Amino acid sequence: MEARFEKAVIERLWRALEQALGQPGERALAHRLGVSVATVRRWRQTGRLPLPLLVMHVPEVAWVHLLGEELLGLLIPQAIPPGWQPTPALPDESAPIPPIRASERLTDSERCHLLEWMLWAREFDQAFIRLYRQGHTIGGVFAQMGNEAVSVGAAYALSPHDALFPMHRDIGVHFVRGQDLQALVATHLGRQGSLTRGTDGTVHYADPERRIYGNISHLGAMVPVAVGYALAARLKGEDTVVMTFIGDGGAQTGEFHEAVNFAAVHRLPVVVVIENNQYAYSTPNQQEYACRFLAYRALGYGCFGEVVDGTDVELVYEACCRAVERARRGEGPTLLETLTFRMRGHAEHDDAAYVPEAIRRYWEARDPVERYARFLHERGILTPEQVAALRERIRHELRTAIEDVLRRPFPAAEEALRNVFL
Ligand SMILES: Cc1ncc(C[n+]2csc(CCOP(=O)(O)OP(=O)(O)O)c2C)c(N)n1
């Protein structure tokens, strides 16, 4: 495999080679590899190196130390936001915002649906932030603002018979699956008509009819359950792909590791979407893990990995389509890392004052909903006026549903004793 490196990396590498092989490096290397000096010189000038050959024949160079990230990056596709740095390092705010990487699989009418579901997620959040302040919600409000492109783009890559295990920032999957709005609102407000009969608030709810299974924990406990579901589906002879989500913090738990390892060993049809929103509660990336990308761990598990810009809904969709296809072909799980941002605190009680302003500004300029609305406008698919009208319709439907649900009573007290082991 030939890999192309930047000039600075080549020079760094060359110095290490010369140190290991003695002067002059080109001649010594040519001799060691059994190629001509001219060939070595060409590699150096063009920046194209036969990496496996070098690693095999010059073991005295500390390759991983020198090239760690570049080396792994060759095997894990990356489409990251330009200028991004693992937090708390500051991003390059002057980096360009790349155009949406349009997926060839999507029609314009599907694109309108994607935007609509993202708008639903955004408006739902904003409404519930207000309801939280008014004291109407049961439990915390975990806004998913900034994460819309991930939950919507990922869920849309599945067939309706595939199973979804969303996390606390994935309300978008409910909109993609056509969730009943009143039921969703009633669930978050703990009123009659709730998906959990009022026994939970904003986090641990499920809808098996739509094959959406509940968030068990903010941390890693859901991943083994999702993987177990995939195993059960296989044993039953079903063609079911399972998609589960996990935060950057959740990805540091033992359960996450055990589950992904098990899925890889058994080549189970699982897509693990890591929502790397830069923070685990208030802990930034660089205090959570030492690798550059969490998807690099795929090599250790022996499964596929990919890193994508999680603010580009079509990029997320496309990467998930590939992962789903691999899963259906029996090639096992994919660890897909989406780089995104939590535009609010961990929950509404947290003002996220620990996020440096430069990081906030960088990601706000990449707001996934605004980016996509702009893209649809530039493509001549929807005008800003049409988007504004769509937003207005969503707000109206949401307001009506909330008013209706707030008039409903809380569930009867006996409900608390149903379906529990006593
Ligand atoms: C066993 C356990 N320890 C700690 C917590 C508190 N806690 C809840 S979420 C969280 C961080 C999760 O990080 P991440 O997965 O990145 O989610 P995000 O904060 O981005 O929503 C912590 C420490 C918990 N709920 N359970």
Ligand SMILES: [Mg+2]
């Ligand atoms: Mg996080």
